[in-house]
Amino acid sequence: MSAMPVVELQGISTRFGQTLVHRDLNLRVDQGQIVGLLGESGSGKTTLLREMLGLWKPSAGRIRLFGFDLHTTGIDEQRAIHRRLGMLFQHGALFSALSVFDNIAFPLRELKCLDEDWIRRLVLLKLDMVEMTPAHSSLMPAELSGGMVKRVALARAVALDPNIIMYDEPFAGLDPISMGVICDLIRSLNDALGATSIIVSHDVKETFLIADYVYFVADGEVAAEGTPQDLMQSTLPFVHQFVHGEKDGPVPFHYPALSYQDELLKRTSL
Amino acid sequence: MDRTTIDLWVGVFVALGVAALLGLAMKVGNLTSNKIGETYSVSAAFENIGGLKPNAPVKSAGVVVGRVADIKFDSKAYEAVVTIKIDERYEFPKDTFANIYTAGLLGEQYIGLEAGGEEDVLKNGDKITQTQDAVVLEKMISQFLYNKASETKPESEAKAEESATGTSKEDVKSSKEKSGAAKSTELGDPPF
Amino acid sequence: MHIIHSILVGKISRLLRNIGRRMIERIWRMGAGARLFFLTILYSGESFRRFHLTLREVYFTGVMSLLIIIVSAFFVGMVLGLQGYNTLQKYGSSEAIGVLVALSLVRELGPVVTALLFAGRAGTAITAEIGLMKTTEQLSAMEMMAVNPIARVIAPRFWAGVISMPILAALFSMVGVLGGYLVAVPIIGVDDGAFWSQMQANVDVRDDIVNGVIKSLVFGVACTIIALFEGFDAPPTAEGVSHATTRTVVISSLTVLGLDFVLTSFMIVV
Numbered sequence: 001m002s003a004m005p006v007v008e009l010q011g012i013s014t015r016f017g018q019t020l021v022h023r024d025l026n027l028r029v030d031q032g033q034i035v036g037l038l039g040e041s042g043s044g045k046t047t048l049l050r051e052m053l054g055l056w057k058p059s060a061g062r063i064r065l066f067g068f069d070l071h072t073t074g075i076d077e078q079r080a081i082h083r084r085l086g087m088l089f090q091h092g093a094l095f096s097a098l099s100v101f102d103n104i105a106f107p108l109r110e111l112k113c114l115d116e117d118w119i120r121r122l123v124l125l126k127l128d129m130v131e132m133t134p135a136h137s138s139l140m141p142a143e144l145s146g147g148m149v150k151r152v153a154l155a156r157a158v159a160l161d162p163n164i165i166m167y168d169e170p171f172a173g174l175d176p177i178s179m180g181v182i183c184d185l186i187r188s189l190n191d192a193l194g195a196t197s198i199i200v201s202h203d204v205k206e207t208f209l210i211a212d213y214v215y216f217v218a219d220g221e222v223a224a225e226g227t228p229q230d231l232m233q234s235t236l237p238f239v240h241q242f243v244h245g246e247k248d249g250p251v252p253f254h255y256p257a258l259s260y261q262d263e264l265l266k267r268t269s270l
Numbered sequence: 271m272d273r274t275t276i277d278l279w280v281g282v283f284v285a286l287g288v289a290a291l292l293g294l295a296m297k298v299g300n301l302t303s304n305k306i307g308e309t310y311s312v313s314a315a316f317e318n319i320g321g322l323k324p325n326a327p328v329k330s331a332g333v334v335v336g337r338v339a340d341i342k343f344d345s346k347a348y349e350a351v352v353t354i355k356i357d358e359r360y361e362f363p364k365d366t367f368a369n370i371y372t373a374g375l376l377g378e379q380y381i382g383l384e385a386g387g388e389e390d391v392l393k394n395g396d397k398i399t400q401t402q403d404a405v406v407l408e409k410m411i412s413q414f415l416y417n418k419a420s421e422t423k424p425e426s427e428a429k430a431e432e433s434a435t436g437t438s439k440e441d442v443k444s445s446k447e448k449s450g451a452a453k454s455t456e457l458g459d460p461p462f
Numbered sequence: 463m464h465i466i467h468s469i470l471v472g473k474i475s476r477l478l479r480n481i482g483r484r485m486i487e488r489i490w491r492m493g494a495g496a497r498l499f500f501l502t503i504l505y506s507g508e509s510f511r512r513f514h515l516t517l518r519e520v521y522f523t524g525v526m527s528l529l530i531i532i533v534s535a536f537f538v539g540m541v542l543g544l545q546g547y548n549t550l551q552k553y554g555s556s557e558a559i560g561v562l563v564a565l566s567l568v569r570e571l572g573p574v575v576t577a578l579l580f581a582g583r584a585g586t587a588i589t590a591e592i593g594l595m596k597t598t599e600q601l602s603a604m605e606m607m608a609v610n611p612i613a614r615v616i617a618p619r620f621w622a623g624v625i626s627m628p629i630l631a632a633l634f635s636m637v638g639v640l641g642g643y644l645v646a647v648p649i650i651g652v653d654d655g656a657f658w659s660q661m662q663a664n665v666d667v668r669d670d671i672v673n674g675v676i677k678s679l680v681f682g683v684a685c686t687i688i689a690l691f692e693g694f695d696a697p698p699t700a701e702g703v704s705h706a707t708t709r710t711v712v713i714s715s716l717t718v719l720g721l722d723f724v725l726t727s728f729m730i731v732v
Contacts, residue, residue, distance in 0.1 A: 287628070
């Protein structure tokens with residue numbers, strides 16, 4: 001890992017009011033990798049994604065994309081960086097007022113240098129990349145199924161051929177077939193575009209299937225990291241619990257409280 | 271909703287709005303009746319302008335012929351100098367009367383011009399010499415009370431005088447009438 | 463005795479602290495709203511360069527409000543005619559009905575009632591739409607694509623509101639006068655000529671009509687920016703958006719009535 005990392009987070013610390021979400025978090029992503037960010041719900045993984053996108057500013061620490069510090073570069077550089085990013089939001093975040101075609105064409109039109117002919121070709125090309133037909137292009141987002149919404153959102157995310165594609169819970173709420181399709185797409189898009197992908201998820205099985213490297217986020221910092229194979233055999237209790245889906249371990253399922261018999265009889269000692 | 275339909279409806283909307291504004295200005299407002307074209311300025315001095323305000327109408331025979339442009343105070347002669355703009359179309363002789371009247375019982379005050387009989391007409395910058403002040407309510411009331419008081423007093427005096435000097439009641443009465451008549455001209459002609 | 467005293471002091475201080483906190487929150491919100499207003503003006507260039515964006519919003523705020531404005535104006539004008547005649551004829555001045563209807567509408571009812579109806583219909587629609595876009599992450603998606611959501615989404619709606627309000631207010635006044643005419647002349651029997659001539663003699667274009675237009679412009683700015691801010695600032699949940707729409711109506715209405723007093727006091731002095 002000697003080349004410059006595409007994404008680098010150093011000493012990230014994030015505070016929401018009184019709660020400390022991240023505490024001295026460090027991670028790096030190299031070119032061409034598919035990196036997974038795993039952790040339980042509420043561990044701040046989505047916040048990390050937003051900070052990487054520049055949508056949220058951490059209380060401390062540095063974020064570097066393509067070697068540029070995200071918060072000290074000027075507006076023009078920030079915009080140029082944004083053009084090289086693509087993000088698939090958890091529920092698609094399609095523009096409800098626009099058709100499928102217009103949604104995918106949106107980033108292309110914002111460039112203001114392509115004529116409608118070219119835009120049409122690119123949109124149909126992107127639709128094909130996510131395995132949808134031109135017949136879908138006139139539908140409105142409200143008329144699409146969950147899987148189709150995600151695929152259209154993915155087509156929009158890659159409309160400008162980004163260098164980094166980020167996925168926020170891409171496997172959430174999908175049926176097994178759609179999940180297989182998305183897994184395939186993430187891998188094939190990454191390779192076809194020569195891009196780097198970052199996946200935030202709590203779906204261990206699917207993430208392990210396609211990721212090259214995985215970070216576990218817990219307690220505001222990186223609890224563990226490694227290739228999926230390493231982590232499967234890890235003896236760290238937290239990793240073990242997460243990977244094998246155990247009910248009890250370092251992450252308590254049963255919160256410390258009175259047993260229900262004691263609660264019923266109102267005994268006050270713990 | 272495609273572009274052309276939206277454009278059409280928005281165009282209709284804006285057209286309706288403009289039509290409403292024009293309708294309001296012309297039918298409801300006084301845009302059409304307020305056309306005063308070219309004007310010439312004339313000044314008039316009053317001892318008391320009462321409640322006359324700038325832009326008050328200047329009427330002659332009940333028709334608006336101009337507007338009050340400016341009201342200033344002359345600190346040498348201690349009187350108010352009112353500049354009025356009269357529509358070019360109307361000429362007034364040099365001995366025109368400028369009076370301050372009230373519209374209605376308690377309404378706004380305006381200037382009424384009454385033409386005199388001279389040959390020469392007023393030109394831009396001329397001064398109207400015959401003016402009549404506004405009626406000030408307090409003065410009217412105090413005069414009324416004074417009249418009332420002087421009505422009862424001379425009667426008793428006349429009785430005493432009659433018995434003393436034999437002055438006829440008629441003399442007293444006629445002098446009262448004269449003062450009464452003088453007072454009515456002082457107050458000026460009634461409005462309208 | 464001491465105990466009661468300290469409890470009372472505690473309660474009062476808590477009450478004062480609550481009031482203070484709420485006041486600070488309100489002032490903070492006003493500041494945030496003013497900030498959004500300035501940003502909207504700053505990024506307004508795009509609303510005029512791509513005028514079709516603004517036109518689309520004029521359709522949704524203005525044209526869609528036409529029905530409610532015209533119908534309300536008609537009824538308001540008719541009621542003014544009835545009530546006005548009822549009172550005027552006691553003093554033998556029933557011919558002044560035209561003046562009464564016209565002045566009431568042009569000076570006050572036109573701008574104010576239109577603004578209240580606008581806040582209720584178009585304002586809530588704007589708040590709900592922007593709130594929903596925030597909830598479904600459409601605004602974040604736009605930001606991520608290096609598209610300024612204020613320039614693209616907020617500013618066109620602002621200018622559409624500012625353009626629509628005076629038009630709607632003028633329509634309200636005109637239709638109201640017609641409604642009053644319908645009640646006064648054909649139905650009650652007031653003289654047609656007297657109705658219009660008295661009106662024309664007493665309604666001044668500069669003092670009354672232009673002032674009415676100025677009022678409706680100010681109300682347009684206020685209502686639209688409040689609707690936009692409430693939507694933009696709404697918590698991204700269902701309850702958040704629904705509360706935001708209620709707040710839009712309440713705050714818009716109070717602001718319009720307060721501004722009306724301030725503006726009228728300025729205009730009457732002139």
